[in-house]
Amino acid sequence: MTDEVERARARERAADMLADAGVVLTDEERDEMEVVDYGLGDLESVGTEIVVYVNDDRYCAKELVLFPDQTCPEHRHPPFDDYPGKRETFRCRSGEVYLYVEGDGDDSESSDEWSVSPPMREEFYTASEEIHLEPGEQYTIPPDTRHWFKAGGDGAVISEFSSPSYDEKDVFTDPKIDRMAGRY
Amino acid sequence: MTDEVERARARERAADMLADAGVVLTDEERDEMEVVDYGLGDLESVGTEIVVYVNDDRYCAKELVLFPDQTCPEHRHPPFDDYPGKRETFRCRSGEVYLYVEGDGDDSESSDEWSVSPPMREEFYTASEEIHLEPGEQYTIPPDTRHWFKAGGDGAVISEFSSPSYDEKDVFTDPKIDRMAGRY
Numbered sequence: 600m601t602d603e604v605e606r607a608r609a610r611e612r613a614a615d616m617l618a619d620a621g622v623v624l625t626d627e628e629r630d631e632m633e634v635v636d637y638g639l640g641d642l643e644s645v646g647t648e649i650v651v652y653v654n655d656d657r658y659c660a661k662e663l664v665l666f667p668d669q670t671c672p673e674h675r676h677p678p679f680d681d682y683p684g685k686r687e688t689f690r691c692r693s694g695e696v697y698l699y700v701e702g703d704g705d706d707s708e709s710s711d712e713w714s715v716s717p718p719m720r721e722e723f724y725t726a727s728e729e730i731h732l733e734p735g736e737q738y739t740i741p742p743d744t745r746h747w748f749k750a751g752g753d754g755a756v757i758s759e760f761s762s763p764s765y766d767e768k769d770v771f772t773d774p775k776i777d778r779m780a781g782r783y
Numbered sequence: 784m785t786d787e788v789e790r791a792r793a794r795e796r797a798a799d800m801l802a803d804a805g806v807v808l809t810d811e812e813r814d815e816m817e818v819v820d821y822g823l824g825d826l827e828s829v830g831t832e833i834v835v836y837v838n839d840d841r842y843c844a845k846e847l848v849l850f851p852d853q854t855c856p857e858h859r860h861p862p863f864d865d866y867p868g869k870r871e872t873f874r875c876r877s878g879e880v881y882l883y884v885e886g887d888g889d890d891s892e893s894s895d896e897w898s899v900s901p902p903m904r905e906e907f908y909t910a911s912e913e914i915h916l917e918p919g920e921q922y923t924i925p926p927d928t929r930h931w932f933k934a935g936g937d938g939a940v941i942s943e944f945s946s947p948s949y950d951e952k953d954v955f956t957d958p959k960i961d962r963m964a965g966r967y
Contacts (some may be wrong), residue, residue, distance in 0.1 A: 621805015660944035760844035
C-alpha cells in the first residue's frame with residue numbers, strides 16, 4: 600500500500616508539474632488531489648494523480664498527472680443502466696503521452712509494436728493501437744474501449760474532458776486492480 | 784464589421800495570451816480560432832476569442848480569451864426540444880474575470896453594485912450577482928440563466944467545460960446582437 604507520507608509527497612510533486620504547465624490550483628484542490636495506485640502498491644510505476652474540476656450528471660473535467668514513465672493501467676468505461684458509457688477526450692498539456700487503444704491488432708503479439716512497455720503484469724495490456732500525444736494534441740476515446748497510457752521520461756500533464764465519470768464502474772483488464780482501493 | 788486584418792491580429796494576440804497562460808495550441812487551432820464581435824463591430828470592447836477543443840453530443844470544452852476590459856455580452860442558454868439547455872463551468876486560468884449572473888437583485892438599480900461597467904448599450908445588462916474569478920477559481924452557470932462577463936485590465940484566459948454548445952440557440956438580452964454574424 601502507498602502510505603500517507605508517499606501520497607502527500609506525490610501530491611506536492613504533481614502540483615509542481617501542474618504549476619510548470621501553467622495550471623493554477625486552489626489550496627483545497629491541491630489538498631484533495633486524488634493519488635491512485637490502483638491497489639498494486641507501486642505508485643511510481645502504476646498510478647495517476649488527478650484533480651477533478653467538475654463532475655456532475657452532464658459533464659466532467661479533470662487534470663491527470665503522470666510522473667516520468669508512470670502508467671495508467673488498461674481499462675474501459677462500459678455502459679450501465681441508461682448510461683451509454685463514458686466518452687473522454689485527452690489533451691496533452693505538457694510532456695508526452697503514449698496512449699494505447701483497442702484496435703484490429705489486439706490478437707497479435709501487439710507488444711512488439713509498442714514504443715513503450717507496460718510497467719508489470721504485461722499480460723493484462725492488450726490494446727494495440729498506439730497514439731502519441733505531445734502538448735496541444737488530443738484524442739477522443741469512445742465508451743467501452745480498452746485503453747491504457749504511459750508518460751514519457753519527463754512525465755505528462757493531461758486535461759481530460761468527458762461525459763460524467765463513474766470511476767467505480769470502470770473495468771480493468773487486470774483482475775488484481777481495484778480502482779477504488781486507497782485512492783486518497 | 785470587424786475586417787479580416789483585425790481578426791487575424793486578434794487571433795495572434797489571443798494565441799500569445801494563451802501561450803503566456805501555458806496553453807499550447809496546434810497551428811490548425813490557432814488558424815481556426817473563432818473571433819466573435821457579436822455583430823456590434825467594436826471587437827475591442829465587446830468580443831470573445833474562442834478555441835473549441837471538442838464539442839459533440841455529450842460534452843464541450845473550450846478556451847475563452849478576453850482582451851483587457853473586453854466583455855462577453857449578456858445572454859442565456861435556453862432549453863430546446865429534448866435538450867435541457869447548456870450548463871457551463873468557467874475556470875479562470877490567467878488574469879481576472881468579473882462574471883455577472885442572474886440573481887435576486889436584477890430589478891433594482893443593479894449597476895450601482897457592479898465593480899466594472901458594461902461596455903455600451905448598458906440597458907441590455909441586467910444580471911446583478913457579481914462573481915470575481917482569479918486564476919484557479921471557477922463557477923458553474925445553470926442553463927437558461929442570464930450572464931455576462933468582462934476581463935480585468937490585463938485580459939483573461941478562461942477554460943470552459945460544459946454540456947454541448949449550440950451557439951445558434953443562445954439568446955442575447957440586446958436584440959441587436961447576432962451571435963453567428965461574421966464570427967470568423
